[in-house]
Amino acid sequence: MAEKKYRTRQRDSILAFFASHPDACLSAKDIIESPEIEAGEATVFRCLAHLTEEGLIKKYTSDEGALYQYNRTGECNHHFHLKCLHCGTIVHLDCDVLRSVSEHIGAHHRFAVDVSRTVIYGICENCQPNRTNE
Amino acid sequence: MAEKKYRTRQRDSILAFFASHPDACLSAKDIIESPEIEAGEATVFRCLAHLTEEGLIKKYTSDEGALYQYNRTGECNHHFHLKCLHCGTIVHLDCDVLRSVSEHIGAHHRFAVDVSRTVIYGICENCQPNRTNE
């Protein structure tokens, strides 16, 4: 797992791109089509896999394909994320009640929750009143 | 949305297949390759989309593609599901503490949780002691 890693222009620019959009969920396509990044698509996929493995970014799986998000100093590993099924926004839920949930599940249901991999789906505040549809 | 729907042999057999595996998470491939079901792959995808739309089955999104699960009398719409990242088992979490979680998120964070679409990831009881690896 801890293989030697080289520092290349492509890798740096992809990481920088994530760093400049810390809250965004980016698809591989977003990266590939971004004008700031010059890298072949195979390289992008390979870099995303590496960065995910190293924990610098996180990978989510959605209907349209994988999404990647910057993992700033690991802080997002400690709270849940909500994703709006309507507009796609990610809400960071830094809340004690929710934090106790993983403890409860661990203690009472013997299941070690991986908060960083979990996304809770629903409809966000903005989309609730005028819930037109998809 | 509520278009007229015909009852066909293919549709019935797919639904019957789900009914006979109420807890299984099935991929489109599982259905297509199942010897009990005679239907072209396009038909399977179309039926799965219809059934999901009608609420008879639920759709999850995983790394390898979409997974579908039988939605018996809607009872699974009221509790969370845990999925083991190691062995893939789905655990149904019918628990009051967890039920209050969605209420909490709705009341305090103004986010209408869709329990039926949410899967909490982690490591299940069986995979925790001998957590070899992926």
Added chain:
DNA sequence: CTAGTTGCAAAGAGTTTGCATGGCG
């Protein structure tokens, strides 16, 4: 110099769509 990385193009998986035929109601 060595080993990891890149880029292109081809290959693959999963899913969708076009169109003529078939079947439910």
Added chain:
DNA sequence: CGCCATGCAAACTCTTTGCAACTAG
């Protein structure tokens, strides 16, 4: 009979892989 469903194959999207050239350390 009208309309939805089916089947087949082609099309598409997202992702992976092979391989030769390249580059960081």
